[in-house]
Amino acid sequence: MFDAFFRALGRSRETRETESHSDDVRTDGGVADPAMAGEAEASSSSVLDSEFVQSLPFWGPPALLVGLFVYGAVAWNVLISLTDWSGLGQPEYENFDLSVYSQMLNDLLDPTSNFFVATRNTVALLVAFTVITLLLGLLLAILVDQGVRFENTFRTIYLLPMSLSFVVTAIFWSWMYNPSIGLINETLRTVGLGAFTQAWLSNPQFKLGAVIFALMWQFSGYAMIVYLAGLQAIPNEQYEAARTDGASTFRMYRRVVVPQLRSSTTSAAVVLMVFALKAFDFLFVMFGPNPGPSTDILSVMMFREAFMSTNWAYGSGIATVLFLMALGVIAPYLYRQYQRGEL
Amino acid sequence: MARLTLDSVTKRFDDVVAVDGVSVDIEDGEFLVLVGPSGCGKSTTLRMIAGLESISEGDIRLGQTSLSGKRPKERDIAMVFQSYALYPHMTVRENMSFGLEESTDLDDDTIRQKVEDAASMLDIDDLLGRKPDELSGGQQQRVALGRAIVRDPEVFLMDEPLSNLDAKLRAQMRTELQRIQENLDTTTVYVTHDQTEAMTMGDRIAILDGGHLQQVGTPLEVYHKPANRFVAGFIGEPSMNFFEMEVQGDRLVGDDFAYPLSEESRAAVEGSSHVTLGIRPEDVEVVEEGDGRHEFETVVDVVEPMGNENNVYLAFSPEREHSFVATVGGMRSVESGQPVVARFPESAIHLFDAETGAALKNRSLDELESSEPRL
Structure with missing residues (x-):
């Protein structure tokens, strides 16, 4: 079954190349097999054949796990900092405000x-x-x-x-x-x-x-x-x-x-x-x-x-500030990499 | 002014002797080419002049002052590197002013003026604002040259500066470098492994092998009057043909042929039992037939057409693997397998001692002018 899947994957990529470079001379990768191209063309209208869908099994699960446990946790932390959760109870996700951050700004003005x-x-x-x-x-x-x-x-x-x-x-x-x-x-x-x-x-x-x-x-x-x-x-x-x-x-x-x-x-x-x-x-x-x-x-x-x-909400607020500081540190670096086309 | 003297300069790396007692006098304004196969010590010699290597023995003098022990910055010498060694983070202008800023007290305006003068001489004025990685190989080479020229040093040192260029550009830069050197009249030591560069550029050529100086002379001297077998084989393209011969009375006898000697040549080989007979490819005359004493039956093995001339590889018989080269005119048709007669005119032969390699007899130059145009 996997065998068939991989073959389908390979085939659809072949097709793409032949379609986009049909006028070009193929300098590497050998000669496109016309029979194969024709076969794939017949079914290339299907969404299932698109590169996005076909590569999904490879990047999907890791993206899901990282998204949930890293970025999801970061988002949740930000959410908590917007509540006023403290003490032993459960957070109430009802009234969101920036009271934690305004308190921090006030604190910043007070050197003690x-x-x-x-x-x-x-x-x-x-x-x-x-x-x-x-x-x-x-x-x-x-x-x-x-x-x-x-x-x-x-x-x-x-x-x-x-x-x-x-x-x-x-x-x-x-x-x-x-x-x-x-x-x-x-x-x-x-x-x-x-x-x-x-x-x-x-x-x-x-x-x-x-x-x-x-x-x-x-x-x-x-x-x-x-x-x-x-x-x-x-x-x-x-x-x-x-x-x-x-x-x-x-x-x-x-x-x-x-x-x-x-x-x-x-x-x-x-x-x-x-x-x-x-x-x-x-x-x-x-x-x-x-x-x-x-x-x-x-x-x-x-x-x-x-x-x-x-003081869960306040702690989360500090965590968010730290997160933003770390982001501030690596953002210029990432931006430079991006400008140089290395990202 | 700046007469550069190498006085039995020796360089040892641990127990390897890289340069062994090299002595050369380089006149003021002279263009000396140091040439030799890789590992012969030519680069080491140059680096000792530059002060990048210490001298194990001997002395290097610029004018009357000894350079040994002086640091590179105290030597008033500029060097062009094979890899150009341009500073990648600096613009062309900054690259060229760097040396002046570091080694002189000139003010900024003077430096700017000097850089611009040197740049216009090399035709790189419009590149001054660029960084090295935005330049082509040829342009980088010019900048490297400009960096040396702008310093107006006593001596230029060049370490295979043209070897990273393509053949066409190299020939062009060769001429240009010569022109610049003549205009500036600065003493120059130029290292190369390319005997064509050595022949075409140098006022004099110094040939090194295995750390030993083999010969110093003008290009034509080393070509026509090589001091030994190494020089004879190294200078000239295609290189000289050599045949190992035994001296038997008034004849030389080899594996393939015997070569009768005149009185004069016999006197030259007096005292040697084995000699090497050398003859340049262009001196081998290819004739249809002949019965003279210096003519030998051969078979054409391979023909390399060059357009203006053909390099013909001749073998004494089809079974022999050993062949020698003759150069014949480009319009002459010679085919592989064709039997021809090769003539070695006695006036053109070189004889070397088989053991020491020292030249016993070089070709006579009397006939050089008057020699008949060959077919």
Whole structure:
């Protein structure tokens, strides 16, 4: 039965090609079989023969599943944010309003509100983490690309933290930052810089910085790999031409090499920013649901509002905001891909 | 001005010797072509002049100053790469000004002026605003050339700059490059594996093989008076015919034929027991019949018509696989299988020592002008 189906599929495509290119010389794909074309033509009026219907079994089920469980869930979340569902009851899908969002806008005007603080921290984390990680990744990539010995080993070593789960990194770094027995303070004390020891994770001044540093440690290897691929795509002659043109090493990288890494930067930045928005598990493991105003970010606040305070509608509102932010991050990238015809 | 001297330059990569004691003097304004088969060390030599490779031994001097140890930017040298190496994110104008911006203190207006002058010389004025990927191969090649010219350096280095062009364009650029080099009168070192380019472009040719300099000379010198068998075989297309011969008194005896020698030639092979007899295809005379001492019965194996001439592959007998080439006029009809007589005039033969390959006797040039037009 399947056999017959596949044959029908193949045949109708043959027909299309022969019909549209009937005047053209067929340069590839061989010679159209006139008998086959004639046979298919007889039934080509049927809707069932159209490419859309015939390819449906292949893209239909995945589209349905993704549509339901991803986009359906997103839509449902938006719907909930329009209700005023809170507490232990069931949501009432009757009065939809934007009260959640107007509350957020009000909160944004109040620098002491949780929502304002969380948004500020999220943006700070997003920007600082992305920029620092990209710079460090670029530096590592340039160093590893110098034709050093054990290049592959270095690459693996730098990339390895990326393979750890956020939970592991969070626990690992909370030990590192431990004020009394943590490696960082211990090292500072050993080299005689005891005055610089800090309670890294409790001092509000350093908390967010400590988180950004730990995340950077985990992700700079990824940025390095992306940049390394970009660097290795630049032919050697470009470096040599720049040198014979009289450029110093720094100027050569600044004017010839780095500008050619623009697409690497874009793709790495998009991934890093999306990760920054999803940094929930890292902060949750480090600080629990209440990281305090200096480190509170939207995703942790969302969890707190929804699952601890049972402000379901408000939590959904934050989720929607996060979704829009993620969309805002990848939209320019997708648009560029679309413009270049790669989408 | 800028006389470039290579003084027994040697380059070792670990235990491989890529360039072995190469010494050449390149006069100011001279166009020197470095030619040789791939892997002969010609590119390495060029890269050592550019400062992209260090020198293991020896010295390179520009005028009186030694270049060794100087970084590329301190050498006042411009290089054209085989792949052009244009910066893809810059426009043609930016590509051409880059070198001036990096290596000089000129102000923007002067740089703009220089770039425009160089661009108009190369006929690429209207491409200045474009990016390299919007240009054809030939245009990219011109931009690469312009990038070197605009710097007005002491020395141009060119690493097979024409090899990515199609045959027609290559011939055209060959002439143009020569014209530009003559106008600018800048010392130029040009690397190629193409002996036609070497012959047509160079003031002098330096032939390298296996890292050793084989011969330096004008194109006609290396063609007519090759220093050894390698040069004789490398220069010229189709290449020279070689026959391994044994010296027996006043004759050379080979597998297929014996060749009587005159007094003069005999003196030249004195002391060698085995020699290689070489003769250029255009010097082999194909005649209908003959009974002279330097004429041999052969059979036409294959004919390659070129239009203006025919390359005729001759074998001493139909069973022999080994054949040699003779060039005859394009209007002359020769057919495969036809028996013909090949004459090797003694004035045109080259003799090389079979062991060292060194030339023992080169063709005489006296008859060159007066030689009868052949059929």
